[in-house]
Amino acid sequence: MEENKISIGLDIGTTKIVAMIGKRNEYEKVQILGVGKSKSLGVHRGVVNNITQTIQSIQQAVNEAELSADCKIESVTVGIAGQHIRSLQHSDYITRTNSELVIDEDDIDRLINQVHKLVMLPGEEIIHVLPQEFKVDGQAEIKEPVGMYGGRLEANFHVVVGQVSSIRNIGRCIKSAGLDLEGITLEPLASANAVLSFEEKEAGVALIDIGGGTTDLAVFKDGIIRHTAVIPFGGNVITDDIKEG
Incomplete structure (x- = not known):
C-alpha cells in the first residue's frame, strides 16, 4: 500500500460482510478511515450460494464504510476462503542465460510465473504462488537470492488453489x-499479516481464525509460510451443537 493511497479490503464471511477503508501514514502504519458491515445472507461456509x-x-x-x-x-481487494481452497508444495527452477549478471527481481518473477502455469485439477486455478526458500547453483536455505551470482535458480513454493467457479x-x-476487483487474497494470509509480528513468524506460530462457517489456519516458521488451510467448520456448528445439547 503506497503512502496516502486509499485501499479497501472486503471480507465476505458466512455470518457478516465487512468493508474496511484505510491508508498508510508517514509512520508506515495503516490508518483506518472507515468500516462498514452487514449481515451475510448469501454465503455458506465461505462460499457464495x-x-x-x-x-x-x-x-x-x-x-456504510463510505459514509x-x-x-x-x-x-476492493477481497478475502477468499471456503472448503474449495487447498494448498500444495511445489519445487521448480529456471536456468539463467547469463550467470555473470546477479540475480534480480525479474528472475524471481520469471520463476513465479512459471509456477503459475502449472496445470491444476479440472475446475481449479492458482490463487497464490508463495516462495519459501531458494537454491542458487545447489546452495540451499537462501531466503533472498537477489544480488547473488548463479546460473540455476530453484525454489520451494507454497501454492494456494481454489475452484474457478x-x-x-x-x-x-x-x-x-458496482465495484472493480483489485485482487483476491487468501483470508488466513490476510489475517496473519494483520496480527502477527515479524518475530512471531520467525520463531514459529500457527494462526487459527474461527469464523462463523469456516476455520482458517496459517503456519509460519523461520519467517516463511509453511502451511495454510480452510476447514469447513466454524462457530455456527458449535452454536448449533450447544442448542441441541
Missing part, C-alpha cells in the same frame, strides 16, 4: 455491486 443476496450485503457494507470514511469506493462468483458479486 446466493448471488443476489451477496450483492445486496456487499453494497450495504460498502455504503464512515466520507469517500467513494471504486475497487467460486472465484468467478465472487468476482461477479463485486462487479454487480
Whole structure:
C-alpha cells in the first residue's frame, strides 16, 4: 500500500460482510478511515450460494464504510476462503542465460510465473504462488537470492488453489455491486499479516481464525509460510451443537 493511497479490503464471511477503508501514514502504519458491515445472507461456509443476496450485503457494507470514511469506493481487494481452497508444495527452477549478471527481481518473477502455469485439477486455478526458500547453483536455505551470482535458480513454493467457479462468483458479486476487483487474497494470509509480528513468524506460530462457517489456519516458521488451510467448520456448528445439547 503506497503512502496516502486509499485501499479497501472486503471480507465476505458466512455470518457478516465487512468493508474496511484505510491508508498508510508517514509512520508506515495503516490508518483506518472507515468500516462498514452487514449481515451475510448469501454465503455458506465461505462460499457464495446466493448471488443476489451477496450483492445486496456487499453494497450495504460498502455504503456504510463510505459514509464512515466520507469517500467513494471504486475497487476492493477481497478475502477468499471456503472448503474449495487447498494448498500444495511445489519445487521448480529456471536456468539463467547469463550467470555473470546477479540475480534480480525479474528472475524471481520469471520463476513465479512459471509456477503459475502449472496445470491444476479440472475446475481449479492458482490463487497464490508463495516462495519459501531458494537454491542458487545447489546452495540451499537462501531466503533472498537477489544480488547473488548463479546460473540455476530453484525454489520451494507454497501454492494456494481454489475452484474457478467460486472465484468467478465472487468476482461477479463485486462487479454487480458496482465495484472493480483489485485482487483476491487468501483470508488466513490476510489475517496473519494483520496480527502477527515479524518475530512471531520467525520463531514459529500457527494462526487459527474461527469464523462463523469456516476455520482458517496459517503456519509460519523461520519467517516463511509453511502451511495454510480452510476447514469447513466454524462457530455456527458449535452454536448449533450447544442448542441441541
